[in-house]
Amino acid sequence: xxxxxxxxxxxxxxxxxxxxxxxxxxxxxxxxxxxxxxxxxxxxxxxxxxxxxxxxxxxxxxxxxxxxxxxxxxxxxxxxxxxxxxxxxxxxxxxxxxxxxxxxxxxxxxxxxxxxxxxxxxxxxxxxxxxxxxxxxxxxxxxxxxxxxxxxxxxxxxxxxxxxxxxxxxxxxxxxxxxxxxxxxxxxxxxxxxxxxxxxxxxxxxxxxxxxxxxxxxxxxxxxxxxxxxxxxxxxxxxxxxxxxxxxxxxxxxxxxxxxxxxxxxxxxxxxxxxxxxxxxxxxxxxxxxxxxxxxxxxxxxxxxxxxxxxxxxxxxxxxxxxxxxxxxxxxxxxxxxxxxxxxxxxxxxxxxxxxxxxxx
Numbered sequence: 001x002x003x004x005x006x007x008x009x010x011x012x013x014x015x016x017x018x019x020x021x022x023x024x025x026x027x028x029x030x031x032x033x034x035x036x037x038x039x040x041x042x043x044x045x046x047x048x049x050x051x052x053x054x055x056x057x058x059x060x061x062x063x064x065x066x067x068x069x070x071x072x073x074x075x076x077x078x079x080x081x082x083x084x085x086x087x088x089x090x091x092x093x094x095x096x097x098x099x100x101x102x103x104x105x106x107x108x109x110x111x112x113x114x115x116x117x118x119x120x121x122x123x124x125x126x127x128x129x130x131x132x133x134x135x136x137x138x139x140x141x142x143x144x145x146x147x148x149x150x151x152x153x154x155x156x157x158x159x160x161x162x163x164x165x166x167x168x169x170x171x172x173x174x175x176x177x178x179x180x181x182x183x184x185x186x187x188x189x190x191x192x193x194x195x196x197x198x199x200x201x202x203x204x205x206x207x208x209x210x211x212x213x214x215x216x217x218x219x220x221x222x223x224x225x226x227x228x229x230x231x232x233x234x235x236x237x238x239x240x241x242x243x244x245x246x247x248x249x250x251x252x253x254x255x256x257x258x259x260x261x262x263x264x265x266x267x268x269x270x271x272x273x274x275x276x277x278x279x280x281x282x283x284x285x286x287x288x289x290x291x292x293x294x295x296x297x298x299x300x301x302x303x304x305x306x307x308x309x310x311x312x313x314x315x316x317x318x319x320x321x322x323x324x325x326x327x328x329x330x331x332x333x334x335x336x337x338x339x340x341x342x343x344x345x346x347x348x349x350x351x352x353x354x355x356x357x358x359x360x361x
Contacts, residue, residue, distance in 0.1 A: 053198040053286075053293055053301040105137045107146045108242050108344075111258075115343035118360075124274040126233055129264030133276060133361065134342045135238035138262070142173045144239030145259055154251035155289040161253055164287040165243055167193060167298065168255045176223040176261050176279070177237055183227050184320060190222065195288075195299045212319030219321065220307050223261060223279055226268075226320040233264035233274045240344070253287040254303070260344060265323055273325045276361050278310040278341040282348050306348040310341040314355040 122132035130136040138144050147169055150162035174181065174190035181187045186209060196202060208216040218224060225232075241259030248254030260280040267273055285300040295301065313322030337356040 053195050053288065053295060103137065104139065105240070107139070107144075108240055109146055109148075110242075112345050114345050115340050124233070124264060124276060124361075126266065126272050126274060129233040129236075129274050129276070130238060130262070133238075133262065135240070135262040135276075138238040138240045140236050141177050141239060142169055144241065145169050145172060145257070146242035148243060148245070153245065154247040154253050155291075156253050156287065161245070164253050164300075165245065165255065168243060168257060168285060168300070171285075171300075172257055172259060172281075172283075175221060176259075176281070177239075179232075179235075182223055182225055182232070182237075182263070184224050187222050193299055195295045195301045197294045197296070198301050201302050208319070212317050214317050217317050218319050219309070219312065219317075220305060221283075223263065224320045225263075225265065225277075226318070226322065229268050229320070230265040230323055231268050233266045236264075238262040248286050248303075250292045251289050252293070255285050255287065255300075257281070257283045257285075258344070258347075260342070263321075267325050271325075275311055275323050275325060277312050277321050277323050278358075278361070279312065279321075280308040280341070280344070280348060282306040306350075308339075308341070308348045310339075310358045311361065 116134040119132050119134055119136070122128075124131050124133070147165050150158050150165060152158045153161050156164065171190050171193045174193070175187055176182075178185075178187065178189065181190070191205060194201060194205070204216060205218075205221070208218040208220075212218055239259055239261050241257065243255055243257050245253055245255045258281075260278065263277040263279070264274055265277060266275075283305045284303040286303050287300050288295045290297065293301070309321070311321075311323045313324070315322075338359055339356050340359045342360065
C-alpha cells in the first residue's frame with residue numbers, strides 16, 4: 001500500500017474545472033458547458049471536507065534478525081576499516097564516529113559518510129556493557145536523538161513545529177526506552193500519541209500486542225524483551241540518530257526519525273554473559289491539519305517504518321527480542337549478508353530478510 005494515500009476523487013473537482021477553463025479558452029467546438037452553481041457548491045464542499053489519515057505502509061520489508069553467534073565467538077578478523085583523519089578539535093571527528101580518545105561524540109546532525117571506526121577489542125561485562133562497541137561514546141537514552149531547530153512549516157507555526165518534534169521524540173522514547181515497555185508492558189504512552197482514526201494502524205497494534213504473528217509483530221514498532229529470558233545489563237540504553245522534517249501532503253508536518261538503539265542484556269536466570277541487541281528504526285509520521293484530515297489533537301499519523309535488528313532472535317515471532325547467550329550456534333550463512341549494525345551511512349535496505357552476518361556487536 002502507498003505510504004501516503006489520498007481518498008479517491010478528492011481532487012477531481014479542481015481538475016474538471018481546470019479542464020473546462022483550458023478547453024473553453026481554446027475555443028474548441030466540443031468545449032464543455034460551464035458547471036452549474038449547484039455543481040460548483042458541491043465541488044467546494046468536497047475540497048474542504050477533512051480526509052481520512054494517510055495510509056501507512058501495511059506490508060513492510062522483511063526485518064533482518066542477525067544472530068549473535070556469528071560475531072561474538074570470533075569477530076570477522078579480516079574486517080578492515082579505513083582510518084581517516086579527524087578534525088583537531090574533535091567536534092566533527094569521524095562523520096559517524098568522532099575521535100578515538102574516548103570522548104563522547106558530538107550529536108548527529110546529518111547522515112554520516114561512513115561507519116564508525118573499529119573499537120579496541122573487549123568483551124562486554126556487567127560493569128562495562130558497552131565495552132568494545134562504538135556505542136560506548138554515544139549518548140544515553142533520548143539525549144542521543146537530535147532534534148533540529150524549529151521553523152514554521154505547512155499549517156504549523158514555529159512553536160507548533162517545536163512541540164510536534166518534541167512529541168515525536170517522546171514517542172520514540174515511549175516505544176523504545178521506557179523500562180516497563182522493554183520488560184513487555186503495553187506501550188500506552190506511545191499509543192496515546194498515534195492518531196486513533198488511522199484504523200489500519202490501531203488494528204495492527206491491537207493484534208500485535210495481543211497475539212503476535214508474522215503479520216502482526218510488535219517489534220516493528222516497539223522494543224520489548226521477555227523478562228523470563230533476558231534482563232537488562234544496567235540501566236542505560238545507548239542511542240544515536242536524528243529527526244528531520246519537511247512539509248508533507250495537505251500542508252502536514254512530516255517528520256522522519258532515524259535512530260539506532262543499543263540494548264545490553266544478560267540471561268534472566270543469572271550469569272555474567274552480556275550481549276548487545278542493536279535496533280535501528282526509520283519511522284515517518286505526519287502531524288496533520290485537523291481542518292483537512294480526521295485526527296485528534298496532539299496525535300500523528302504513521303506513514304511508514306523500517307526496522308533492522310541484530311541479535312534479536314531468528315526463529316519465529318514471539319513479540320519479544322530473544323537474544324542468544326553463550327556463543328550461540330552460527331547456523332547456515334549461505335545466503336546471509338554481512339552488515340555492520342553500527343553503519344548509519346545509508347538508509348536501511350529494502351527487502352533484506354533472513355539472518356545475515358553482523359560484523360560486530
